[in-house]
Amino acid sequence: MTPEAIIQTACNFALGILALAFLLTVYRVVRGPALPDRVMALDMLVGIAIGFIGVIAIRTGYPLYIDIAIALGLVGFLATVAFARFILTRGTGGEPWPTPASVQEPGSGKRKGKRAGAKKPSKTTNGDGGKAPIAKPQGSKRSGR
């Protein structure tokens, strides 16, 4: 194999793998139970996009793409910092408790068990009366310490 053929094969393989990783991360953005999960997945999407730009730079032999990758990384960092400040000021924002119930029995069952376990507590918290279970721990934390 000539060196060019090796590089081309590696680039095609990497494009497929990166596309798979991109789709998995988009799934977390869509599904993510709370805002921090979505922000973290968007940060991850920026990283995967930088990988795409690197592969394209190698394929086209046009190294100016590196500057685009660096600029994209800067924008992603600033966006993540801004979203972190927003989460800090917003609190949980009345969202239901994100995930802990889904891990209650880590050994039992696969998808179905997890989803059933995740749905039950949210129902009970709604039944108990809206925002009480969300507001309580925050207040006790702030007043206690």
Place this chain on the structure above:
Amino acid sequence: MIAVAFALFTALLIVGGALFALVAAIGINRLPDFYTRMHAASKAGTVGSGLMLIAVGLHAGDLAIFARAMAGVFFFMLTAPVSAHLLAMAAHKAGYPLCRVSVRDDFRNIPK
């Protein structure tokens, strides 16, 4: 011969970076908790894009471009932990809980 070895090394970097990104994506979907997910995303995501940039710099064969790529890698290594720690601290202070199986939370004992 040397050219083939060089191409193989570059291809190894490219495929390694892509696989690191895939590992990070799987970790994002499989781990139970926001904080553990962030662990996967920030570490593996940074290494994936960093390996890819190093591969671009090596493939170009120009010192100026390689220096620019290394500057980019250095920048990502510098900013990824900062943003990850900032986001985790914001989520913890906002009240997002840890998963049930976690055994220790040192951040809770720090006075605010």
